[in-house]
Amino acid sequence: MTTPLPAAAPTERPEAEGLHAHLVVDRAPRAPAGRGETSAAPFQLDITLTARPGEVLALLGPNGAGKTTALRALAGLTPLTSGRLTLDGHTLEEPAARLRVPPEERPVGVVFQDYLLFPHLSALDNVAFGLRTRGVRRAAARAQAAVWLDRVGLADHAGARPRALSGGQAQRVALARALAPHPRLLLLDEPLAALDARTRLDVRTQLRRHLAAFDAVAVLVTHDPLDAMVLADRLTVIEDGRVVQQGAPADIARHPRSDYIARLVGLNLYRGTADGHEVRVDDTVVATADSEDGPVFVAFPPAAVTVHRSRPDTSARNLWPVTITGMExxxxxxxxxxxxxxxxxxxxxxxxxxxxxxxxxxxxxAAVKATQTHAYPA
Structure with missing residues (x-):
C-alpha cells in the first residue's frame, strides 16, 4: 500500500532563505548482543525537506520510520552519508564537498523529548546556558534568560530546580532555552510525549502560540497526529526512511496515501482501479461518490459503516458479508x-x-453508502 515518493536530488544553485535539506543517512546493521539474538537490518534514510522561515514542518511516521534520525541529522548529531543541508542559503553539511559544520556552531535550537534540563541549575540558569554557549557573558545571559522565562510564563519560577517543576513547566523551560539564542532552525523531538493528557492540552495551546511567533523554521518530530495537525503548517510523512506523503494537514487527512496515515486519521483505505463511480479492489467492487478512471485510493470513515445481523433491505450500494474479528x-x-x-x-x-x-x-x-465513499487518484 505504501508508495515512497522519490527523493529529489539536491539543487546546485544557492537556496533561498529557510531550510533545504536532502538527508541521506546509512545506518549499519547492529551486531547481535547475545545468543539467539539476530542483528538489526541495515537502514537508510533518504528524504528531502524544505521549509520557509515562519513555517512549522511536522515529521510524522511510525516507530522506526526515521524521524529521530532526520532530526539528529538536522542538528548535526548524526553525520550525513550523502546529500546536502542548507539553512538560509548557508551550507551546513555536504559530504561530497567534505563540508560539515559541527553541531555547536549551527544556528539550531533543540527541545528534546525528555527536555534534558541540567538538574543542578535553576530554571534561569538552564535558559542562560544556551546563551552562554554562544559566547554571551554571564550577567547578560541571565538577564536575557529572565526575559524568556517571562515570555513562557515562568518568571516566578526562575530560581526553581528542574525537580521542583511540573512536566509542563519543564517543557517551557526547555523551549525557552532553545529559543533564547535566536536559532534559525528549531527542532522539537516529541515535545509533548512526556506529559499527561490534561497537561498536554494546555501545553499544546501554549506551544502553538510560541511557534506562531517564531520567525525562523521549526521542525516538529511526532507520532501523534493531533500534535501534528494542530501545531504544523505542513506535514511530511515518513515510512521506512522515505517520504510517502507531504502537504497541508487538512489535505493529508482527507486524502491519505498509506495504511499508516489512514489509521491515524481514522479512515478505511483501499487501493484499486476506478471505472467511473466503481472501484475494483481485488475481487470486490466499491461504489463511490466520485467518478475516476485508473489507479485510485478509495476511503470511507468507520462511522459510515452500518452493521446488521442479517442481510438488510438497504439502499446502500456497498454491502458485504463479514466476520467480527475484534472489538475494543x-x-x-x-x-x-x-x-x-x-x-x-x-x-x-x-x-x-x-x-x-x-x-x-x-x-x-456491513453496509456503506456510496455517498460516504470517496475516490482520488493514486
Missing amino acids: LHGDQVRLDLSGDLRITADLTPAAVADLGLAEGNEVW
Missing part, C-alpha cells in the same frame, strides 16, 4: 474489526452493540 472501546465508540472480501473498521455506539448482541466471531453484514 475507542473513545465513546466501540471499534469493530471486520474481515471479509475487504478488511473494514466500523465504529458503533455501545448501545448499538448491545442491541445487536454483537461479539467476536459473529457473522454479520
Whole structure:
C-alpha cells in the first residue's frame, strides 16, 4: 500500500532563505548482543525537506520510520552519508564537498523529548546556558534568560530546580532555552510525549502560540497526529526512511496515501482501479461518490459503516458479508474489526452493540453508502 515518493536530488544553485535539506543517512546493521539474538537490518534514510522561515514542518511516521534520525541529522548529531543541508542559503553539511559544520556552531535550537534540563541549575540558569554557549557573558545571559522565562510564563519560577517543576513547566523551560539564542532552525523531538493528557492540552495551546511567533523554521518530530495537525503548517510523512506523503494537514487527512496515515486519521483505505463511480479492489467492487478512471485510493470513515445481523433491505450500494474479528472501546465508540472480501473498521455506539448482541466471531453484514465513499487518484 505504501508508495515512497522519490527523493529529489539536491539543487546546485544557492537556496533561498529557510531550510533545504536532502538527508541521506546509512545506518549499519547492529551486531547481535547475545545468543539467539539476530542483528538489526541495515537502514537508510533518504528524504528531502524544505521549509520557509515562519513555517512549522511536522515529521510524522511510525516507530522506526526515521524521524529521530532526520532530526539528529538536522542538528548535526548524526553525520550525513550523502546529500546536502542548507539553512538560509548557508551550507551546513555536504559530504561530497567534505563540508560539515559541527553541531555547536549551527544556528539550531533543540527541545528534546525528555527536555534534558541540567538538574543542578535553576530554571534561569538552564535558559542562560544556551546563551552562554554562544559566547554571551554571564550577567547578560541571565538577564536575557529572565526575559524568556517571562515570555513562557515562568518568571516566578526562575530560581526553581528542574525537580521542583511540573512536566509542563519543564517543557517551557526547555523551549525557552532553545529559543533564547535566536536559532534559525528549531527542532522539537516529541515535545509533548512526556506529559499527561490534561497537561498536554494546555501545553499544546501554549506551544502553538510560541511557534506562531517564531520567525525562523521549526521542525516538529511526532507520532501523534493531533500534535501534528494542530501545531504544523505542513506535514511530511515518513515510512521506512522515505517520504510517502507531504502537504497541508487538512489535505493529508482527507486524502491519505498509506495504511499508516489512514489509521491515524481514522479512515478505511483501499487501493484499486476506478471505472467511473466503481472501484475494483481485488475481487470486490466499491461504489463511490466520485467518478475516476485508473489507479485510485478509495476511503470511507468507520462511522459510515452500518452493521446488521442479517442481510438488510438497504439502499446502500456497498454491502458485504463479514466476520467480527475484534472489538475494543475507542473513545465513546466501540471499534469493530471486520474481515471479509475487504478488511473494514466500523465504529458503533455501545448501545448499538448491545442491541445487536454483537461479539467476536459473529457473522454479520456491513453496509456503506456510496455517498460516504470517496475516490482520488493514486
